[in-house]
Amino acid sequence: MQLEVVDILYTLVALLICYLGWRKQTYWNRVGVPYIPEIPVIGNFSSIFLQLHSNFEYIEHIYHHGRTRASDFFGVNIFTRPALVLRNPELIKKLTCTDAMRFINRQMCADQWHDTIGYYNLLMIREPLWKQLRGFLSPSVTSAKLKRMQPLIEQVGADMMASLDALPEVRPNVRETEFKELCARFTTDVIASTFFGMQANCLKDEQSEFRYYGRKIFDYGPVRGLTMASFFFMPELVPYLRLKLFPRDTEAFLRAIIAQEIERREKTGESRGDFIDSMIALKNNNATLGVKEKIPIKGDILVAQAATFYMASFETTSSVLSFALYELMKNPHVQERLREEIRLIVKKYGQDIPYEAYSNEMPYLGMVISETARLYPVLPFIERLCTLPEGSTGYKLEPFHDYVIPNHMPVLIPIYAIHRDPKYFPNPTLFDPERFAKENLDQIQPCTYMPFGVGPRTCLGSHFGTLQIKIALLKLLSKYRIDRSPSSPETLTYRKNAFTLNSNEGLYAQLVEDAM
Ligand code: HEM
Numbered sequence: 001m002q003l004e005v006v007d008i009l010y011t012l013v014a015l016l017i018c019y020l021g022w023r024k025q026t027y028w029n030r031v032g033v034p035y036i037p038e039i040p041v042i043g044n045f046s047s048i049f050l051q052l053h054s055n056f057e058y059i060e061h062i063y064h065h066g067r068t069r070a071s072d073f074f075g076v077n078i079f080t081r082p083a084l085v086l087r088n089p090e091l092i093k094k095l096t097c098t099d100a101m102r103f104i105n106r107q108m109c110a111d112q113w114h115d116t117i118g119y120y121n122l123l124m125i126r127e128p129l130w131k132q133l134r135g136f137l138s139p140s141v142t143s144a145k146l147k148r149m150q151p152l153i154e155q156v157g158a159d160m161m162a163s164l165d166a167l168p169e170v171r172p173n174v175r176e177t178e179f180k181e182l183c184a185r186f187t188t189d190v191i192a193s194t195f196f197g198m199q200a201n202c203l204k205d206e207q208s209e210f211r212y213y214g215r216k217i218f219d220y221g222p223v224r225g226l227t228m229a230s231f232f233f234m235p236e237l238v239p240y241l242r243l244k245l246f247p248r249d250t251e252a253f254l255r256a257i258i259a260q261e262i263e264r265r266e267k268t269g270e271s272r273g274d275f276i277d278s279m280i281a282l283k284n285n286n287a288t289l290g291v292k293e294k295i296p297i298k299g300d301i302l303v304a305q306a307a308t309f310y311m312a313s314f315e316t317t318s319s320v321l322s323f324a325l326y327e328l329m330k331n332p333h334v335q336e337r338l339r340e341e342i343r344l345i346v347k348k349y350g351q352d353i354p355y356e357a358y359s360n361e362m363p364y365l366g367m368v369i370s371e372t373a374r375l376y377p378v379l380p381f382i383e384r385l386c387t388l389p390e391g392s393t394g395y396k397l398e399p400f401h402d403y404v405i406p407n408h409m410p411v412l413i414p415i416y417a418i419h420r421d422p423k424y425f426p427n428p429t430l431f432d433p434e435r436f437a438k439e440n441l442d443q444i445q446p447c448t449y450m451p452f453g454v455g456p457r458t459c460l461g462s463h464f465g466t467l468q469i470k471i472a473l474l475k476l477l478s479k480y481r482i483d484r485s486p487s488s489p490e491t492l493t494y495r496k497n498a499f500t501l502n503s504n505e506g507l508y509a510q511l512v513e514d515a516m
Contacts, residue, residue: 106126122312173513196275279302324372345357
């Protein structure tokens, strides 16, 4: 008898799951939107969630799927939740720029109550708090601030060169290195020095705590990989599972060093005009977040801002820098032309290159970086959450389609696939900086090139990241030529468990002394 009841319950649950799956599966059919077929209930992204595919390759696969190739947008299901993927650049512009305030929030979200550091930061926070917070943080990355940071970045660049000089020679005047780790150490030292006023010493000391805790954020073992996947694909579960955006020990490390530095500066009265000083000012001026409820910016909310800059800064910048070095190794003619441009600048200014020269006098350097960020965008997609005023019936996609996006539907913009779509970038896998030559720029359609995102929610640190990459490339190429080594990978495959673009292969190369 008891067994019968259990059997009935199982059957009911199975029927409910089938019904939900059927409802979901038929949603896109019912609303007349092309969609990618998927396993009911499990949805389209399960293979990414289970780390069977790299999310970059999977998104590219569905973008080119026969059912959706001709459409401006298409539907997918993130488990049981329908989401829209945009293909048409004009539509991307409409949603993220023209009607940006209806799509200003991201769907990924941390738990407000159990994860203050993960929640109250620029990456995660939602309107109306986002605009306030962005206003508080933007002054940390103005051109005047970047100009002040330049000597600090140059100093880290000099440390990087010293660390390379200390490598053993494989032949006279030839050294071998791996770029991913080298660049991560460089960018971690930069963020520590410029934003926190601290010496992280990652380039000098393999045991540096900054590098150890930074690596933990992006070291996607099965647990961390699933945790990060939940933030992207199942934010509803995050509060129930008490997931945290930052590993607990990384959080504790950041909390301790930020508190120490704030206390030290308050005691000594030292002022460096940097990010920590801005944080102290926010705290002492009793700045708050929120409209009705005023949340004071202090304690963990201050730590949250430091943690975000740390997280958003070093991995992204080092990814673009290391792929740029890899492509320069593979394309000697591009490298030679870039070295020639650098040679002229070094001849003109010696070692003291003015800030303005980085923006105005090295166009080819800018072109190489832009092309690297096209071919290797750090994120597979960016995402937004449709957030409409109360009572609204939905967001109309006319004149593109008569479909109406319901409130709270996630919208994905597949930047990796768009950057590699031959319709926008002919011969897309070819590394060709000429695409970004001044005379060719008008061939790039708006909203087809988005390495830093798009609209008002775009990357806050794009100029800071680019400046670091420029300084590092200039320093490296003015002393070394980059050649293939027997360990250099010919082609790259991407890690299945990483959310930022990361190759399985080490980016090995030989550095041949060839000073200017
Ligand atoms: C080459 C290096 C970098 C790349 C490719 C990159 C890329 C991105 C992308 C794609 C986004 C999402 C934008 C969107 O949703 O539209 C983003 C957001 C963000 N990035 Fe970067 N980033 C880089 C460097 C940096 C640096 C150095 C910092 C910090 C100083 C930084 C801070 C941020 C912040 C705070 C956000 C969130 C902005 C917001 O939601 O208002 N990024 N970045």
